[in-house]
Amino acid sequence: MRIGVFVCHCGSNIAGNVDVGSVAEQALSLPDVAFASDTMYACAEQGQEGIIEAIRDHGLDGVVVASCTPRMHEPTFRRTVERAGLNRYMFEMANIREHVSWIGKDKEANTRKALDLVSMAVSKLRYDRPLTPKSFEVNKRVMVVGGGVAGIQAALDCANGGLEVVLVEKQSTIGGKMAKLDKTFPTVDCSSCILGPKMVDVSQHPNITLYASSEIDELSGYVGNYTATIRRKATYVDWEACTGCGLCMEKCPSKKSADYFNEGVGTTTAINIPFPQAIPKKASIDPDFCIRFTKGKCGVCAKVCPTEAIRYEQEDELVTEEVGAVIAATGFDLFDTSKYAQYGGGRYPDVITSLQYERLLSASGPTGGHVKRPSDGKEPETVVFVQCVGSRDKSVDRPYCSGFCCMYTAKQAILTKDHLPGSQSYVFYMDIRAPGKLYDEFTRRAMEEYDTRYIRGRVAMIYPKGDKYVVRGADTLAGTQVEIEADLVVLAAGAESAKGSPRMAEKLRISYDKYGFFMESHPKLRPVETNTAGVFLAGACQGPKDIPSSVSQGSAAASKVLEMFSKDMLESDPQVAAVDIKRCIGCGKCVQTCPFGAIEETDFRGQPKAGVIETVCQGCGLCTATCPQGAIQLQHFTDNQILAEVNALCRQPLVTSFE
Amino acid sequence: MSPAYAYYPGCSGLGTSMEYEQSTRAICEALDVNLVDIPDWSCCGSTPAHTVDHTLSCALAARNLGLVEKMGLDTVITPCPSCLTNLKTAVHRMGDEEFMRRVNSLLDEPVGNTVRVKSVLQALIEDVGPEKLAERVVRPLSGLRVAPYYGCIMNRPPEVMEFDDHENPVAMDRLMEAIGAEVAPFPLKVECCGASFGVARKDVVARLSGKLLDLAEANQAMAMVTACPLCQMNLDLRQGQINAATKSQHEMPVFYYTQLIGLALGLDESSLGLNKLCVNPGLALREAERKTAEAAS
């Protein structure tokens, strides 16, 4: 074998404290190395041409590049060697930047370690074999999970791009959090006026199948060929028959049902359509409050329904959908402000959350857009907004900034003045975070034009005094404690991952962070991809996001799906498990241990053997570690290759290699 | 009968809060909470010790923990939140071995950190509980509207105190409800009364305790109920000083919760030390009785 080694300077990133020339020179004495040189930027056009030239000039049949992390440039160099006529798997990378130059200052030791890594890569490369990906067909349908603004945007973009879309929403209507908002910052345009038309587009689009009141039970398969099992939850109303006339809501005697859409401000009926612009505009029964379900009596809705759509006996129904890609757009939930007992812990009626306040501001809300105190219906004169409730607070395990609260609080302060010109608003803030386009101007407007009094400091406690609430905080700029007697206090609840998001992530086989937000594949360069091929992210399920960012991500995810579906066939990664039929004893341990269900029992001349479904295998290697016979090997990471690396490292005297 | 508890009364129980001490013993006996006196207990160090040095402070508390160990008992209870805090903090901080070594270097005999420390209030909630207490009530205080005031350190910091809600404690509320009293909302439940600054900085106590009395009155409480000798002293003994300083005219009786429980259990009033209170509670108690009778007729 003739191996070429290329040691990259990466400007001064590596060359600053690794003697790259010396590494290249010493690499020449490694077995099978026929060529070695150092190069300023291996990834640059010139660097790549240099590699191609060397392959041709020196008749190389394998290449090692010692440079940076393979996460970024392994695909680059694989394409390079391929251009020179080699198989792309006849390539190895040694990471002498992240693993060497960036973490150690001792140039001599660094140089030795870099050579060790190069020597390991060379040893592995000697066992590399050309691998060829298989191609398979793609089912060009996409499933979007979550019908908030991010999911709606993704669904519409995909559908307009010609794809068939399945949109799954767990609530009985799409619209998500945005549908609950009154106005949006920084333009103060009406939320339902801009979201409503998109919701209608979803319902009327010939390419979109909408499953509302539905959840994902299971997702199986692999990129290009997923099968989703969708649970259509019982709504106790036949939605084919329901016309959304609302007569049932008028007559339903159970009027004290929890009003989830209105965030518990006011109540609704047990059978209800959450709001007038709901899509689909269909009624459903809340069995926790329906008298028919709780007491066995009643039946008024069934009597009055003009289309006889009521089905008390309805049960959940499972449907399956075959899709080639999935976009997760499952959104976020609000921090539970009752965890702050010092703010009343939910015990004081006029200390409410920011989303509850949106419903008070909204013309379609329970007060018809009149700002009234929940306790006595009086118009508040003094409204105090408390920011960072469940944001930037380690003591409640929410150290992150929710990002949008500064902006919506400024908006709510402005709207308060619009609704109640005689009112005075105060905002307690720690720092104002307004980095978006026209955002800072907006918060300044709240102060300069709307006379919102901003106080820099946190609030320690809120307690009732007569029919007012004493808000005791600090004004850290004035350097003292302050107290305000408020009529209404609005807590700017932070964002947290949607309830059940870890379980959802497990179903979709994607990772999530310690707060339950879904992990993107790369925080900067692959923000809407996940590490599971064919599963993409949009919106606040990945982290707190405002509307413009959620919409952008929805479109970005859609474009990724369209890009993927622009090919009729996809290639599978050949770095998967392979079974040596002769060694396999058919014990089935690998079948049990595989987390992806990628190994099945097959019959080989009457004997049970393991068989790998190559498109499903993710190349994790669990099976290879489990197999008692060593019969199952991960291609490109065989036991022999790993041992060769270990040998390369351990053959040298430990003293010099680890010093 | 509860498990046997080592009982730590605290120094003020011998003097300024003797009625707390008396009534605590009386109701514990009546409710079968088994108190075993710690022989030769000494002062826990209270606030002054920890303002001088943490090792010294914990050593003063730990001497008593050592005595409890010798009694062969695993739990000590005390009525006083200041003692409670010092004993609990000593156990908590001695979780650090190096700190424990330093504490022990000040003591005649080394102690461990295995003794559990609870307040009498916690023991009453856990071993008796509001339901059982309610069953034993012979004289419900139904006409009495009280503001339960817990003081600042009964439940804080929560990592050390590990009992009840640190912002909105309810243990005393539950016991007061159990004996039939009406509980007035008292949102400044855990706000500091001025603590031990009464002697040196009367103005501070007048302002802070004054605020508490104002709120109790604004919320139509007929009396305040406390679980802390220092809080009770500031609110009761110093009420005249507070009135003078804040130009108010409070006549607010300030009970220990144990006294009210004792009354409801029908215990002999002389065993509850009601006559030791500075603001005469007679008026409030008679008014309560009148209201109860009125409601009954």
Add this chain to the structure above:
Amino acid sequence: MEILDLSNSRDDEFISQVEEESGQRVRLCYQCGNCTAGCPYTFAFDIPVSRMMRLLQAGQKDQILSSHSVWLCATCESCTTRCPNGIDVARIVDVLRHMARREGYATERGVKVFWDSFLESVAKHGRVYEMGLLTSYIAKTGKVWTDAELGPRILPKGKLHLTPSRIQGREAVARIFQRYKEASK
């Protein structure tokens, strides 16, 4: 107002000493002001708690140790309980108070004398002797009328004893103080 020379007046050793003695990290404080907001004593403080934390981050030893605030903190724990960064602020103030003592600051002399008298009483009797404590405080401060108006209210109640309750172990307690004094020499 005093101008802080951040290049030259920052006492790093002071910061690390506070950190070591309190077991807290002062740089965790992001100045939200929650401690000042909740502190019942802010009205009496010359430096509010959050500013004390800020001055501590800036290593301003003299300003902090000579403050009245370090003596007027009652360790009510509201700052510690509500700190979003989990800083035991009350413990830091306690440590600052220890340092102030060691460095000879006593801006609230009455408070210090009261606490000293308390501990002297404990060292002598094993338990606090309340009457003796008050007498000692008056003798040291010369404030003869301290709480005199309370006499008629409390004396008839028979709660203040004229002799201390002495315990057998009072020498054991005295030895604790003795060893502490020797150890801190």
